[in-house]
Amino acid sequence: MSDIRDVIIIGSGPAGLTAAIYSARANMAPLVLEGEPSSTSDQPGGQLMLTTDVENYPGFPDGVMGPELMQNFRNQALRFGAQIETVKATKVDFSARPFGVWVGDPDTAEPTYRANSIIVSTGAQSLMLGLPKENELVGHGLSTCATCDGFFFRDKEIAVVGGGDSAIEEASFLTRFASKVTIIHRRDEFRASKIMQQRAFDNPKIEIMWDTVVEEYLGEGQIAGLKLRNVQTDEVNDVQFSGVFVAIGHKPNTSLFAGQLDMKDNGYLITKPDSSYTNVEGVFACGDVQDDIYRQAVTASGSGCMAALDAERWLEDQHG
Amino acid sequence: MAGAVGTLSDATFDEEIGSATTPVLVDFWAEWCGPCKMIAPILEEIADEKGDAIKIAKLNVDEAADIARRFEVMSIPTMILFKDGEEAKRIIGAKPKQALLDDLAEFL
Numbered sequence: 001m002s003d004i005r006d007v008i009i010i011g012s013g014p015a016g017l018t019a020a021i022y023s024a025r026a027n028m029a030p031l032v033l034e035g036e037p038s039s040t041s042d043q044p045g046g047q048l049m050l051t052t053d054v055e056n057y058p059g060f061p062d063g064v065m066g067p068e069l070m071q072n073f074r075n076q077a078l079r080f081g082a083q084i085e086t087v088k089a090t091k092v093d094f095s096a097r098p099f100g101v102w103v104g105d106p107d108t109a110e111p112t113y114r115a116n117s118i119i120v121s122t123g124a125q126s127l128m129l130g131l132p133k134e135n136e137l138v139g140h141g142l143s144t145c146a147t148c149d150g151f152f153f154r155d156k157e158i159a160v161v162g163g164g165d166s167a168i169e170e171a172s173f174l175t176r177f178a179s180k181v182t183i184i185h186r187r188d189e190f191r192a193s194k195i196m197q198q199r200a201f202d203n204p205k206i207e208i209m210w211d212t213v214v215e216e217y218l219g220e221g222q223i224a225g226l227k228l229r230n231v232q233t234d235e236v237n238d239v240q241f242s243g244v245f246v247a248i249g250h251k252p253n254t255s256l257f258a259g260q261l262d263m264k265d266n267g268y269l270i271t272k273p274d275s276s277y278t279n280v281e282g283v284f285a286c287g288d289v290q291d292d293i294y295r296q297a298v299t300a301s302g303s304g305c306m307a308a309l310d311a312e313r314w315l316e317d318q319h320g
Numbered sequence: 321m322a323g324a325v326g327t328l329s330d331a332t333f334d335e336e337i338g339s340a341t342t343p344v345l346v347d348f349w350a351e352w353c354g355p356c357k358m359i360a361p362i363l364e365e366i367a368d369e370k371g372d373a374i375k376i377a378k379l380n381v382d383e384a385a386d387i388a389r390r391f392e393v394m395s396i397p398t399m400i401l402f403k404d405g406e407e408a409k410r411i412i413g414a415k416p417k418q419a420l421l422d423d424l425a426e427f428l
Contacts, residue, residue, distance in 0.1 A: 037362065037416060038414055038415065039355050039395070039397070039412075043354075043355065043414065045354065048354075049354030051354075065352070066354065086416075088416075138412075140412075141394060145353075145395075148353045148355060148356075148397075149395045149396065151350065152388075152394045152396075243394075
């Protein structure tokens with residue numbers, strides 16, 4: 001039977017690693033299950049691993065690279081004795097205490113790890129369009145990571161699908177390489193913040209196709225373009241693009257907790273007001289997995305601190 | 321020298337791949353790619369453990385743009401396994417260690 005730990009933190013973005021820093025400094029010897037590498041935003045370090053310059057994280061007047069910022073978070077957690085494992089949780093049991101967390105085969109009788117408290121910080125990941133051929137075209141002109149792949153579209157015409165801050169950020173970034181970037185948005189106005197919108201309107205390399213949705217990926221084994229439909233006129237057009245970047249929003253990584261933690265209709269975890277408490281006593285949630293409003297690195301980090309303090313105080317009360 | 325991860329450039333690529341006696345896994349990467357950084361330590365571990373069967377070399381796509389273009393690398397990390405100088409397998413995207421080992425199993 002595995003040892004019973006004070007706290008296990010599932011997830012390693014700004015929320016999880018801040019929780020790790022605080023709980024390590026409180027001598028709780030946290031174990032962080034940081035996830036596994038992938039080319040989507042579902043990976044160790046979280047969504048910032050797929051960004052370049054982070055310009056709004058306080059304390060970095062000249063900006064900082066996303067991956068570098070997360071490496072700093074990680075090093076800071078390690079410095080205070082957090083144990084970080086590059087594995088993904090495959091099952092949790094929050095029905096009895098100590099709580100159980102499985103890694104690898106979820107069908108084994110005994111959990112891999114057990115703990116008196118759990119901090120959930122599994123974040124959110126980018127949504128894809130869900131159209132046919134999507135999986136086979138990723139890496140062949142269809143990309144989930146502008147910062148990774150933009151470089152390869154030098155002097156090419158590319159499309160960005162979406163209308164929020166991240167879509168415009170990607171489009172602006174991609175104009176460093178591409179000859180032209182077309183933003184394809186299903187409505188006639190952006191969701192993005194005013195400052196980001198202005199950035200798009202001011203950029204001569206960015207063209208915007210309003211009221212337009214993607215019907216189909218064109219190309220075999222390699223993106224050749226998109227079949228687009230105007231939602232006002234129903235007119236359908238095949239447009240050639242060498243690359244397509246999708247930035248249509250995020251979904252929380254909460255399937256692991258289905259049936260155990262209370263969620264909103266959109267899948268985000270519910271926390272009690274002004275706290276990180278979930279519906280299960282001893283299980284705390286922080287970061288984007290429970291935040292469908294702010295979704296910033298700095299708010300995630302702040303809520304990670306709250307979760308660590310909540311867990312520490314709750315554990316103290318248990319020992320009474 | 322089994323175990324170490326080598327470095328390739330535009331200038332050395334053909335010579336090194338052409339003369340290799342074992343399969344070579346070339347990791348196309350760049351400084352600004354987060355997922356590339358995540359897999360770097362995994363590739364070091366694989367080089368350490370499987371160095372007798374397979375060589376691992378890194379190729380920086382900023383510095384060796386010609387080679388990246390020749391092999392139509394459009395997404396990084398991309399790992400291409402060369403056997404007898406020819407591309408034998410292509411792996412796109414960062415993956416956990418076991419998934420990479422599974423992909424490479426036939427060459428190990």
